[in-house]
Amino acid sequence: MINRWLFTQVDNSSLIIFRVFFGFLIASEAIGAIFTGWVTRTLVEPKFTFNFIGLDFLQPLPGNGMYFYFAIMGIFGLLVMIGFKYRWSMIGYTILWAGVYFMQKASYNNHYYLLLLLCIIMCTLPAGNYFSIDVKQNPLLKKIAMPRWCILVIIAQLWIVYTYASVAKLYPDWLDFTVAKNLMAGKANYPIVGDILQEHWTHVFIAYYGILFDLLIVPLLLWKRTRLAAFCFSVFFHLFNSIVFQIGIFPYLSLAFTVFFFSKERVHHLFMRKKEFYNSKEIIIPSYRKFLLPILTIWFVIQILLPLRHWVIPGDVLWTEEGHRMSWRMMLRGRYGTTNFYAVDKNDPKALQKLINKNDYLSKKQLRLVSAKPDAMWQFAQRIKAEYAAKEKDIAIYVRSKVSINGKKYQTLIDPKVDLASASWNYFTTNPWILKYEEKE
Template sequence: MIECWGAIATGWVKETFVDVQFTINFIGFDWTQMLVGETMYAVFGVMGFLGLLIMLGAFYRTAIILFFLLWSLTYFMQKSHYNNHYYLMMLVSFLMIWMPANNYLSLDANMNSKVRSQSVSRWNYIIFQILISCVYIFAAIAKLTPGWLNNHFLPLRLSHSAHWFEERFGQNVFSEFLRSKDLAQFLSYAGIGFDFLIVPLLLFKPTRKIAFAAAVLFHLFNSITLQIGIFPYFALALCIFFFDNKTIKEVFLPFKSRNVMDERVQVSVVRKRLVLWFLAIFTLFQIYLPLRHHLIEDDVTWTEEGHRMAWRMMLRSKLGKGYFVTHLPDGKVVHENLMKYLSNHQMNSVKTKPDMIWQFAQILKTKYEEQGIDSVKVYYRNSQVKVNDGPFFDFIDPEVDLANTKWSYFGHQKWILPSPKSYYVDLEEDANKALEKR
């Protein structure tokens, strides 16, 4: 509810869906463009109301199904503001469709005694344990890269946060603290350690409370310093599924009847098999998505192929430059003005993400076709990208007509130039020269 209504209140919906000509959607979801505009205020307003119903447990099953469908729609509708917690919310709302979350302390249970229950099947919280385990473990694995380990990304991100604090509170000690390189280096390794260890420590009863306290500190610090929205609180809420049944009842629901503390739910053999298949398929899918980039040629940081839906969180910043050129059938060459079509935020995404570069070429082709001009060719010239604080490198083949090139859905796009051996080669050379002088 807060996420959806807050998106309207803060202007995020306006910036992302209203004040744009179009959104750059996930490939295959072009049909969602019909909703771009003020209609999205209504969509987010309805989703916020559905969130309220879900919270109250009122008309729960209908509310959660509708929320999942609408949230998935908005998720696949745009990529320029991609965020991992949007994906996490989609997964959690999908799983909640199958949960009896309205069986206790809900309006549904008060109105219908048949809904009421004080127990739940074990698989209901096992699947959330699987989900949060995938989030943390694959986030940790993704950080094992030179850009993270050698402290190329976090100083930039923390400097951005320090600037944000200075704009609102003036020069202060906290902003100077955030700009410390030692802090960034400490957080780089602390982040890896936390992501790798938090799940085992939560699973192990003697360390569970300590791990949860550490999670509270870790996520609150991230929320304050990195301004990453609802994710820290969502992650903390999911930690409840690592606590045993008795602890949950004693701490969170002390008023529950004690005589049902050990109640067991009787489940048929057929249902058990269906649940096992569901758990297996969901788990395999959650393992495949973060690893799929290993099946695709070149580095995912460079190509972005396999980056989304893989828990590759807070790993790099990218800056791009280049221009689109359209060749018309009459021989005329048009140097496209991106400001004519794109918002500032969309522009940087289009210059750094290959799929968005290809999609914008398709958009240009469609725009000309609407004017009755067919057979146009679109090229992206002088394309260069830098990763974090590294130098610029050539990015896209300037001789490939992107308007008439097919997208390879599960493979590598050959028109992306090979990634450099190191994104920081010039920095490394400068460091070596400095050592030689010493």
């Protein structure tokens, strides 16, 4: 049963055309990051970046190094698109993208995490076995079929992402349209649609369309009778996100995924008519079978459990942010804060608290991060502590922070009596210096 489900050979047109789309899009992501100024704002201008905690060695290359870094990523993406040294090009892009993802949190985006997962998956798929330079150079690599698991793994990954994104929206601030209203408030100056985005009915539509789309899109695409309608809904949804939220390649990448849902015959007819169509449905058990099943099991257990970790961490994840990342909690809250850091010389009993000028250290984007996110506050305190330690000064750092979630009243986030420079960061449980959120009317 498992062998038939995973290893039945199917036509590979969908994977081949997706590789072309995927390569073009990841190349555009890398090259576009240079020309839109994203690399400059996020990785070149700041004095340091807020990496994932524990990965302090990941810092931007000096000088113009990050421009070359992203240019190489762009080249790898183009090589993936044309299928030249496909496997190595895909692995190269994946490693470099992982570096970018874990290097900085000022521009954290769930879509960046999804791209990382997809890159890892694409490294394992036989996407260079047709319509590629690799095949032209070595015709023995040419294949017109692939095992079914290659499609199933992508569909399963997407189903997990969309389902968690939908379930995460089932909380009061989303259901009473507060989040949608706040999201659209900054779009009032958009030409033509700006005023429409401020209407209450628009907020209602966004809130419930978002829940239903994320929950149902994969099942509706899988069912033949609803597939075309679901595709039309998907086009509207992703183009809306692209225009209103301007989130780069990801709406178009999401549309590219639909090639895995349409019939093999339809995809072949639309994109690869000159290719021989495979329809023999052989079951070929590969030599890697004994490795594939454990690897897929481990992968999907992690994908299912990781987004749930905030349920075993005390406190409201919307407030503490503990367990927020890598959990598909997309556009769920507006988070704003004002935070000041004070240094005290531990060796001087008469020392007064000295206000740290954050502008001397942080870019505008980093200032917003440090003003509202507890992990960034902790990292900034560690950075200041290290700077003073280099001058042979032992300091304590105290934080006074007020944070608002979704426009509600500001509350104190960090215990002002705790020396944050000496506090530890707990990855798998709550950090006691983050104060509890108190519901206020």
